Amino acid sequence: DCSMNALQCTFMRFSPIGFIPLVVIGVPGNVYIIVKFMFIRLVEKKLLPTNMILMALALVNLFLLLARSIPQYMYVMFLEHLLGDAHCKLIVYSYRVCRGTSISFTSLLSCHQCILIAPVNKLWAYFKQKLAQKMVLIIVVILFINLFLYSSSLAYAHAKKNSTYTPFTLRLITCHTDFLTYTSFFLNGTLLAIKDFLLVGLMTLASSYMVNLLLRHQQAIKGIRSSDNGQTRSKEYKASRAVISLVVLYVVLYGFDNSLWFYSMFHVQPDLNDARIVLACSYAALSPVLMIATHSKLRLSNCSSRKMLLGSQICNC
Numbered sequence: 283d284c285s286m287n288a289l290q291c292t293f294m295r296f297s298p299i300g301f302i303p304l305v306v307i308g309v310p311g312n313v314y315i316i317v318k319f320m321f322i323r324l325v326e327k328k329l330l331p332t333n334m335i336l337m338a339l340a341l342v343n344l345f346l347l348l349a350r351s352i353p354q355y356m357y358v359m360f361l362e363h364l365l366g367d368a369h370c371k372l373i374v375y376s377y378r379v380c381r382g383t384s385i386s387f388t389s390l391l392s393c394h395q396c397i398l399i400a401p402v403n404k405l406w407a408y409f410k411q412k413l414a415q416k417m418v419l420i421i422v423v424i425l426f427i428n429l430f431l432y433s434s435s436l437a438y439a440h441a442k443k444n445s446t447y448t449p450f451t452l453r454l455i456t457c458h459t460d461f462l463t464y465t466s467f468f469l470n471g472t473l474l475a476i477k478d479f480l481l482v483g484l485m486t487l488a489s490s491y492m493v494n495l496l497l498r499h500q501q502a503i504k505g506i507r508s509s510d511n512g513q514t515r516s517k518e519y520k521a522s523r524a525v526i527s528l529v530v531l532y533v534v535l536y537g538f539d540n541s542l543w544f545y546s547m548f549h550v551q552p553d554l555n556d557a558r559i560v561l562a563c564s565y566a567a568l569s570p571v572l573m574i575a576t577h578s579k580l581r582l583s584n585c586s587s588r589k590m591l592l593g594s595q596i597c598n599c
Contacts, residue, residue, distance in 0.1 A: 312343050
Protein backbone atom coordinates (compact mmCIF):
# COMPACT_ATOMS: atom_id res chain seq x y z
CA ASP A 283 0.00 0.00 0.00
CA CYS A 284 1.16 3.48 -0.81
CA SER A 285 0.09 6.63 0.95
CA MET A 286 1.52 8.90 -1.75
CA ASN A 287 0.13 9.75 -5.16
CA ALA A 288 0.45 7.34 -8.08
CA LEU A 289 3.40 9.16 -9.71
CA GLN A 290 5.46 9.10 -6.52
CA CYS A 291 4.65 5.42 -5.97
CA THR A 292 5.72 4.55 -9.52
CA PHE A 293 8.98 6.47 -9.08
CA MET A 294 9.74 4.67 -5.80
CA ARG A 295 8.90 1.29 -7.32
CA PHE A 296 11.32 1.66 -10.23
CA SER A 297 14.01 3.90 -8.69
CA PRO A 298 16.16 0.84 -7.76
CA ILE A 299 16.75 0.33 -11.50
CA GLY A 300 19.31 3.11 -11.12
CA PHE A 301 21.50 0.57 -9.32
CA ILE A 302 21.88 -1.47 -12.52
CA PRO A 303 25.04 0.34 -13.77
CA LEU A 304 26.71 -0.15 -10.38
CA VAL A 305 25.84 -3.85 -10.37
CA VAL A 306 26.85 -4.37 -14.01
CA ILE A 307 30.25 -2.76 -13.36
CA GLY A 308 30.88 -3.83 -9.79
CA VAL A 309 29.84 -7.48 -9.63
CA PRO A 310 31.85 -8.77 -12.64
CA GLY A 311 34.79 -6.53 -11.71
CA ASN A 312 35.02 -7.80 -8.13
CA VAL A 313 34.44 -11.43 -9.20
CA TYR A 314 37.23 -11.09 -11.77
CA ILE A 315 39.68 -9.79 -9.12
CA ILE A 316 38.82 -12.60 -6.69
CA VAL A 317 39.15 -15.31 -9.35
CA LYS A 318 42.36 -13.82 -10.76
CA PHE A 319 44.07 -13.70 -7.36
CA MET A 320 42.91 -17.24 -6.60
CA PHE A 321 44.45 -18.32 -9.91
CA ILE A 322 47.71 -16.49 -9.05
CA ARG A 323 47.76 -18.20 -5.64
CA LEU A 324 47.37 -21.64 -7.26
CA VAL A 325 50.00 -21.03 -9.95
CA GLU A 326 52.62 -19.15 -7.91
CA LYS A 327 51.93 -21.01 -4.62
CA LYS A 328 51.84 -17.68 -2.75
CA LEU A 329 50.04 -14.34 -2.60
CA LEU A 330 51.73 -11.08 -1.66
CA PRO A 331 50.27 -9.26 1.39
CA THR A 332 49.10 -6.37 -0.80
CA ASN A 333 47.26 -8.78 -3.08
CA MET A 334 45.68 -10.49 -0.05
CA ILE A 335 44.22 -7.14 1.02
CA LEU A 336 43.00 -6.37 -2.51
CA MET A 337 41.36 -9.79 -2.77
CA ALA A 338 39.68 -9.36 0.63
CA LEU A 339 38.53 -5.86 -0.36
CA ALA A 340 37.04 -7.17 -3.62
CA LEU A 341 35.21 -9.95 -1.72
CA VAL A 342 33.74 -7.46 0.78
CA ASN A 343 32.73 -5.07 -2.02
CA LEU A 344 31.02 -7.92 -3.87
CA PHE A 345 28.94 -8.85 -0.81
CA LEU A 346 28.13 -5.17 -0.22
CA LEU A 347 26.72 -4.82 -3.74
CA LEU A 348 24.73 -8.05 -3.43
CA ALA A 349 23.36 -7.06 -0.01
CA ARG A 350 22.01 -3.82 -1.45
CA SER A 351 21.03 -4.83 -4.99
CA ILE A 352 19.09 -8.07 -4.29
CA PRO A 353 16.41 -6.47 -2.05
CA GLN A 354 16.21 -3.50 -4.43
CA TYR A 355 15.37 -5.71 -7.40
CA MET A 356 12.98 -7.81 -5.33
CA TYR A 357 11.10 -4.57 -4.72
CA VAL A 358 11.00 -3.77 -8.46
CA MET A 359 9.57 -7.25 -9.14
CA PHE A 360 6.92 -6.90 -6.38
CA LEU A 361 8.58 -9.63 -4.30
CA GLU A 362 9.34 -7.55 -1.21
CA HIS A 363 6.64 -9.41 0.73
CA LEU A 364 8.99 -12.43 0.77
CA LEU A 365 11.34 -10.57 3.09
CA GLY A 366 10.61 -11.04 6.79
CA ASP A 367 12.25 -9.49 9.83
CA ALA A 368 14.99 -12.15 9.93
CA HIS A 369 15.88 -11.52 6.26
CA CYS A 370 15.99 -7.76 6.79
CA LYS A 371 18.19 -8.09 9.86
CA LEU A 372 20.61 -10.22 7.81
CA ILE A 373 20.54 -7.81 4.83
CA VAL A 374 21.07 -4.64 6.87
CA TYR A 375 23.70 -6.27 9.08
CA SER A 376 25.60 -7.69 6.06
CA TYR A 377 25.55 -4.32 4.29
CA ARG A 378 26.85 -2.41 7.30
CA VAL A 379 29.53 -4.97 8.14
CA CYS A 380 30.72 -4.96 4.51
CA ARG A 381 30.72 -1.15 4.41
CA GLY A 382 32.71 -0.94 7.65
CA THR A 383 35.12 -3.68 6.59
CA SER A 384 35.63 -1.99 3.22
CA ILE A 385 36.88 1.22 4.81
CA SER A 386 39.03 -0.82 7.24
CA PHE A 387 40.69 -2.79 4.42
CA THR A 388 41.29 0.38 2.39
CA SER A 389 42.96 1.97 5.41
CA LEU A 390 45.02 -1.20 5.99
CA LEU A 391 46.06 -1.17 2.32
CA SER A 392 47.28 2.44 2.47
CA CYS A 393 49.18 1.90 5.74
CA HIS A 394 50.77 -1.32 4.44
CA GLN A 395 51.91 0.35 1.22
CA CYS A 396 53.24 3.29 3.23
CA ILE A 397 55.41 0.91 5.27
CA LEU A 398 56.60 -0.88 2.11
CA ILE A 399 58.04 2.26 0.50
CA ALA A 400 59.33 3.85 3.71
CA PRO A 401 63.10 4.33 4.00
CA VAL A 402 64.86 1.18 5.11
CA ASN A 403 65.70 1.04 8.82
CA LYS A 404 65.35 -1.51 11.63
CA LEU A 405 61.89 -0.34 12.71
CA TRP A 406 60.30 -0.36 9.23
CA ALA A 407 62.08 -3.64 8.37
CA TYR A 408 60.53 -5.20 11.49
CA PHE A 409 57.04 -3.95 10.56
CA LYS A 410 57.41 -5.19 6.97
CA GLN A 411 58.38 -8.66 8.15
CA LYS A 412 55.59 -8.89 10.74
CA LEU A 413 52.94 -7.60 8.33
CA ALA A 414 53.95 -10.16 5.72
CA GLN A 415 53.79 -12.98 8.28
CA LYS A 416 50.53 -11.93 9.98
CA MET A 417 48.50 -10.44 7.12
CA VAL A 418 45.87 -13.22 7.06
CA LEU A 419 45.44 -12.91 10.82
CA ILE A 420 45.13 -9.10 10.58
CA ILE A 421 42.44 -9.40 7.90
CA VAL A 422 40.47 -11.91 9.99
CA VAL A 423 40.74 -9.75 13.14
CA ILE A 424 39.50 -6.67 11.23
CA LEU A 425 36.54 -8.67 9.95
CA PHE A 426 35.57 -9.86 13.46
CA ILE A 427 35.91 -6.34 14.87
CA ASN A 428 33.42 -5.07 12.29
CA LEU A 429 31.10 -8.02 12.91
CA PHE A 430 30.99 -6.91 16.54
CA LEU A 431 30.76 -3.14 15.95
CA TYR A 432 27.70 -3.38 13.69
CA SER A 433 25.81 -5.97 15.73
CA SER A 434 23.31 -3.28 16.84
CA SER A 435 21.82 -3.48 13.34
CA LEU A 436 20.34 -6.83 14.31
CA ALA A 437 18.25 -5.13 16.99
CA TYR A 438 16.92 -2.18 14.98
CA ALA A 439 16.32 -3.64 11.49
CA HIS A 440 12.97 -5.12 10.47
CA ALA A 441 10.82 -5.70 7.41
CA LYS A 442 8.77 -2.87 5.93
CA LYS A 443 5.29 -2.93 7.42
CA ASN A 444 2.09 -0.93 7.18
CA SER A 445 2.60 0.64 10.57
CA THR A 446 3.75 3.92 12.09
CA TYR A 447 7.48 4.57 12.32
CA THR A 448 9.37 6.99 14.52
CA PRO A 449 11.12 9.96 12.85
CA PHE A 450 14.42 8.20 13.57
CA THR A 451 13.95 5.51 10.94
CA LEU A 452 16.30 4.83 8.03
CA ARG A 453 14.24 3.63 5.09
CA LEU A 454 15.79 1.04 2.79
CA ILE A 455 12.83 0.44 0.45
CA THR A 456 12.28 -3.18 1.52
CA CYS A 457 13.68 -2.96 5.05
CA HIS A 458 13.65 -0.24 7.68
CA THR A 459 15.96 0.52 10.58
CA ASP A 460 14.05 2.20 13.40
CA PHE A 461 16.24 3.53 16.22
CA LEU A 462 13.10 4.42 18.24
CA THR A 463 14.68 7.38 20.07
CA TYR A 464 16.85 10.31 19.04
CA THR A 465 19.45 9.31 21.66
CA SER A 466 20.03 5.85 20.15
CA PHE A 467 19.92 7.35 16.63
CA PHE A 468 22.53 10.00 17.54
CA LEU A 469 24.85 7.77 19.58
CA ASN A 470 24.82 4.95 17.03
CA GLY A 471 25.59 7.34 14.18
CA THR A 472 28.22 9.32 16.09
CA LEU A 473 30.25 6.33 17.30
CA LEU A 474 30.38 4.71 13.85
CA ALA A 475 31.09 8.04 12.11
CA ILE A 476 34.01 8.67 14.49
CA LYS A 477 35.38 5.24 13.59
CA ASP A 478 35.05 6.07 9.88
CA PHE A 479 36.74 9.47 10.24
CA LEU A 480 39.63 7.96 12.21
CA LEU A 481 40.23 5.40 9.46
CA VAL A 482 39.89 8.03 6.71
CA GLY A 483 42.33 10.23 8.62
CA LEU A 484 44.77 7.34 8.93
CA MET A 485 44.63 6.51 5.21
CA THR A 486 44.94 10.22 4.34
CA LEU A 487 48.08 10.58 6.47
CA ALA A 488 49.57 7.42 4.97
CA SER A 489 48.77 8.60 1.44
CA SER A 490 50.21 12.07 2.11
CA TYR A 491 53.42 10.45 3.32
CA MET A 492 53.52 8.27 0.19
CA VAL A 493 52.97 11.28 -2.08
CA ASN A 494 55.88 13.05 -0.38
CA LEU A 495 58.17 10.04 -0.80
CA LEU A 496 57.15 9.53 -4.42
CA LEU A 497 57.75 13.18 -5.31
CA ARG A 498 61.23 12.96 -3.83
CA HIS A 499 61.76 9.70 -5.70
CA GLN A 500 60.71 11.35 -8.95
CA GLN A 501 63.04 14.28 -8.40
CA ALA A 502 65.92 11.88 -7.72
CA ILE A 503 65.19 10.06 -10.97
CA LYS A 504 65.19 13.33 -12.91
CA GLY A 505 68.56 14.20 -11.46
CA ILE A 506 70.10 10.85 -12.37
CA ARG A 507 68.55 9.79 -15.70
CA SER A 508 66.15 12.39 -17.03
CA SER A 509 65.91 10.75 -20.45
CA ASP A 510 64.66 7.48 -18.96
CA ASN A 511 62.29 9.06 -16.46
CA GLY A 512 59.21 7.22 -17.73
CA GLN A 513 60.90 3.80 -17.68
CA THR A 514 62.60 3.80 -14.27
CA ARG A 515 59.60 3.80 -11.95
CA SER A 516 59.83 0.98 -9.45
CA LYS A 517 57.07 -1.50 -8.70
CA GLU A 518 56.61 0.19 -5.35
CA TYR A 519 56.11 3.55 -7.07
CA LYS A 520 53.38 2.13 -9.33
CA ALA A 521 51.70 0.22 -6.51
CA SER A 522 51.70 3.31 -4.29
CA ARG A 523 50.12 5.40 -7.03
CA ALA A 524 47.38 2.78 -7.36
CA VAL A 525 46.75 2.79 -3.60
CA ILE A 526 46.62 6.59 -3.54
CA SER A 527 44.04 6.52 -6.34
CA LEU A 528 41.86 4.13 -4.30
CA VAL A 529 42.20 6.33 -1.22
CA VAL A 530 41.24 9.47 -3.15
CA LEU A 531 38.16 7.70 -4.56
CA TYR A 532 37.24 6.49 -1.08
CA VAL A 533 37.72 9.86 0.63
CA VAL A 534 35.61 11.67 -1.98
CA LEU A 535 32.69 9.19 -1.95
CA TYR A 536 32.65 8.43 1.75
CA GLY A 537 33.33 12.07 2.59
CA PHE A 538 29.99 12.91 0.99
CA ASP A 539 28.44 9.86 2.64
CA ASN A 540 29.48 10.85 6.17
CA SER A 541 28.61 14.49 5.54
CA LEU A 542 25.04 13.42 4.74
CA TRP A 543 25.01 11.25 7.86
CA PHE A 544 26.12 14.15 10.10
CA TYR A 545 23.54 16.41 8.48
CA SER A 546 20.80 13.83 9.10
CA MET A 547 21.76 13.53 12.78
CA PHE A 548 20.85 17.18 13.36
CA HIS A 549 18.16 17.47 10.66
CA VAL A 550 16.54 14.03 10.66
CA GLN A 551 15.63 13.14 7.08
CA PRO A 552 15.34 9.36 6.64
CA ASP A 553 15.20 9.54 2.84
CA LEU A 554 18.81 10.79 2.73
CA ASN A 555 19.80 7.17 3.37
CA ASP A 556 19.16 6.32 -0.31
CA ALA A 557 21.85 8.81 -1.37
CA ARG A 558 24.26 7.36 1.21
CA ILE A 559 23.68 3.84 -0.09
CA VAL A 560 24.40 4.95 -3.67
CA LEU A 561 27.69 6.55 -2.54
CA ALA A 562 28.74 3.39 -0.65
CA CYS A 563 27.86 1.16 -3.61
CA SER A 564 29.70 3.51 -5.98
CA TYR A 565 32.99 2.78 -4.22
CA ALA A 566 32.29 -0.96 -4.28
CA ALA A 567 31.57 -0.73 -8.04
CA LEU A 568 34.32 1.69 -9.12
CA SER A 569 37.22 0.44 -6.97
CA PRO A 570 37.65 -2.80 -9.00
CA VAL A 571 37.93 -0.68 -12.15
CA LEU A 572 40.81 1.23 -10.55
CA MET A 573 42.42 -1.98 -9.29
CA ILE A 574 42.31 -3.60 -12.72
CA ALA A 575 43.60 -0.45 -14.44
CA THR A 576 46.55 0.07 -12.09
CA HIS A 577 47.61 -3.46 -11.06
CA SER A 578 49.91 -5.19 -13.53
CA LYS A 579 48.66 -8.70 -12.68
CA LEU A 580 45.03 -7.69 -13.01
CA ARG A 581 45.12 -5.84 -16.31
CA LEU A 582 43.14 -7.30 -19.19
CA SER A 583 46.30 -7.52 -21.25
CA ASN A 584 45.73 -10.96 -22.69
CA CYS A 585 42.88 -12.87 -24.21
CA SER A 586 42.44 -15.32 -21.34
CA SER A 587 41.93 -12.44 -18.91
CA ARG A 588 39.41 -10.76 -21.18
CA LYS A 589 37.53 -14.04 -21.54
CA MET A 590 37.35 -14.40 -17.78
CA LEU A 591 35.54 -11.06 -17.48
CA LEU A 592 33.70 -10.62 -20.78
CA GLY A 593 33.01 -14.13 -22.02
CA SER A 594 34.49 -16.17 -24.82
CA GLN A 595 32.09 -14.96 -27.49
CA ILE A 596 33.07 -11.33 -27.00
CA CYS A 597 36.79 -11.97 -26.99
CA ASN A 598 37.84 -13.62 -30.24
CA CYS A 599 41.37 -14.99 -29.99
